[in-house]
Amino acid sequence: MLCQHCQQREANVQITKIDNGEMVKLFICDQCAKNAPEVSFVFNPGIIPDFLQSLFSVTTNSKALQEEACPQCGRRLSEITQAGKLGCSGCYDKFQSELEPILRKIHGGGYHVGKIPARKGASLREKMEVKKLKEKLQQLIRNEEFEAAATVRDQIRELEQKLGE
Structure with a gap:
């Protein structure tokens, strides 16, 4: 689509404005967008990296720690904080001690647990609950807390019967 203003270059900017209660869409090129009175903002190409930098900023006093490199990929902590991306699983x-507070800030916890779909959520939640209860049961047996273990065992049976229906 050609620019609606100059009719010479490819339009790659869409401006939507309300004029006398009517919505008007304008499709213009970059050069016309720079001079358009409708465009009242300045795009800063560094805004996304700056945002990531502030999100992933690591508050450490040690310059040496910032320059330590990953043994697998060679990426330094300073590069990770600047780009907002890790190089590999290594x-x-x-950098576990530096990354843990960042992950808590992003995910609200120390690890990612995923999402449960709304449609199949009930059965999936119950399956996860059974799994947690089985782990708890094993721990209770190891600690020789047999009465509590029997209660947990009954809860597991009840949930498994509910899932079987």
């Missing part, structure tokens, strides 16, 4: 191991 980065998690190497």
Whole structure:
């Protein structure tokens, strides 16, 4: 589509404005967009990396720690904080103490647990609950808390019967 203003270059900017209660869409090129009175913002190409930098900023006093490299990919902690991306799975191991607060900030916890779909959520939640209860049962048996283990065992049976229906 050609620019609706100059009719010379490819239009790659869409401007939507309300004029006298009517919505008007304008398709213009980059050069016309720079001079258009409707465009009142300045795009800063560094805004996304700056945002990631602030999100992944690591507050460490040690310059040496910033320059340590991952043994697998060679990526330095300073590069990770600048780009907002890890190089490989080894980065998690190497920079675990620095990354954990960042992950807590992003995910709200120390690890990612995923999402449960709304349609199949009930049965999936119950299956996860059974799994947790089985782990708890094994721990109770190891600790020789047999009465509590019997209660957990009954809960597991009840949930498994519910899932079987």
